[in-house]
Amino acid sequence: MSTNPKSPKKRKTAPRDEDDGDGDERVADRQGNPWYEDGKVTIRAGEVEFRVYGGLLKDRSEILKAELEKKSDRSRMINLRLDDSAEDVSAFLKMIFRPHDYPPDGQDAYFEMASACFRLGRKYQVPAVARFGLFSILRAFSASDYRTFGRGILNPTPRIALEAIALVDSHYLPRIVLPRAYWTVLANMDEMSQDNLSTLPPQHLARLLLTAVPLRTAYLQECLGWCDEDPAQHNRSCSKPDSCMVAKRRIREEGAPAGRHEAYEIYHLKFCDQCESVYHPVFSAGWERLWAKLPRMFGLPEWKELEQEAETVTKVPYNKI
Numbered sequence: 001m002s003t004n005p006k007s008p009k010k011r012k013t014a015p016r017d018e019d020d021g022d023g024d025e026r027v028a029d030r031q032g033n034p035w036y037e038d039g040k041v042t043i044r045a046g047e048v049e050f051r052v053y054g055g056l057l058k059d060r061s062e063i064l065k066a067e068l069e070k071k072s073d074r075s076r077m078i079n080l081r082l083d084d085s086a087e088d089v090s091a092f093l094k095m096i097f098r099p100h101d102y103p104p105d106g107q108d109a110y111f112e113m114a115s116a117c118f119r120l121g122r123k124y125q126v127p128a129v130a131r132f133g134l135f136s137i138l139r140a141f142s143a144s145d146y147r148t149f150g151r152g153i154l155n156p157t158p159r160i161a162l163e164a165i166a167l168v169d170s171h172y173l174p175r176i177v178l179p180r181a182y183w184t185v186l187a188n189m190d191e192m193s194q195d196n197l198s199t200l201p202p203q204h205l206a207r208l209l210l211t212a213v214p215l216r217t218a219y220l221q222e223c224l225g226w227c228d229e230d231p232a233q234h235n236r237s238c239s240k241p242d243s244c245m246v247a248k249r250r251i252r253e254e255g256a257p258a259g260r261h262e263a264y265e266i267y268h269l270k271f272c273d274q275c276e277s278v279y280h281p282v283f284s285a286g287w288e289r290l291w292a293k294l295p296r297m298f299g300l301p302e303w304k305e306l307e308q309e310a311e312t313v314t315k316v317p318y319n320k321i
């Protein structure tokens with residue numbers, strides 16, 4: 001099988017191409033995905049090696065094309081080393097070589113994948129990949145519907161909101177993601193460790209800390225004022241005051257810290273029909289008012305302006321995304 005290249009695991013003192021130049025001749029620890037046995041280009045990131053087809057790679061990325069052509073040697077494998085993480089490179093290559101499989105049909109992407117595609121798509125100037133990442137993130141942090149956090153992204157967590165904030169800073173992700181990301185972090189402060197928060201650029205952390213109290217106050221006023229009314233004032237047409245009063249108290253106790261609106265979503269199910277018809281519209285209208293002024297509370301432009309800014313970013317030439 002002399003024509004069949006050995007797998008990187010078996011290769012011992014692999015004669016790397018003369019082009020490596022970084023003195024690192026150690027064998028990669030792992031075979032990455034994608035790995036095409038008949039591919040003529042190996043890409044190494046960290047301790048992982050990928051094997052792909054040079055033609056398609058050159059067609060997609062001018063930057064990688066230039067790199068490959070510097071090392072071109074028709075008879076041999078071309079080895080390329082990237083300074084990105086193996087996870088990022090895997091996501092990026094999957095989107096180039098198997099775009100229909102990642103994410104699987106009709107499913108959202110993981111944030112890590114979207115982020116990697118956005119960053120590496122920009123870095124290596126592969127517009128389709130960068131846009132896939134950008135649009136997935138923008139869907140998850142959209143301005144339009146305050147109940148839809150996470151659409152476009154699988155398993156959205158508060159940690160993802162932290163990463164999105166950092167991306168705005170480091171990679172010019174449009175600022176429209178910020179209000180929702182800030183909100184998500186503040187509403188889940190109890191889950192955030194010092195280490196988590198220290199990943200935030202200082203000006204964003206300062207903005208979060210400055211806004212935490214005003215936001216909580218606004219949330220209580222706009223959305224939960226009715227929870228504080230005197231028990232004697234409780235909805236007179238209520239058909240089961242005991243359970244409705246408990247639900248009200250739980251919404252107040254669990255929802256109040258920085259506006260965790262899930263508390264309402266959970267406990268309003270305990271309301272009798274009459275209470276639901278009285279309190280639900282009040283709560284929803286409060287949410288809409290608060291949502292409308294959310295960007296301003298964080299010192300950002302209005303939603304409309306943020307939307308225009310995001311639209312501009314999605315339209316500019318890919319190498320400037």
Ligand SMILES: [Zn+2]
Nearest residue numbers: 238244272275
């Ligand atoms: Zn009731």
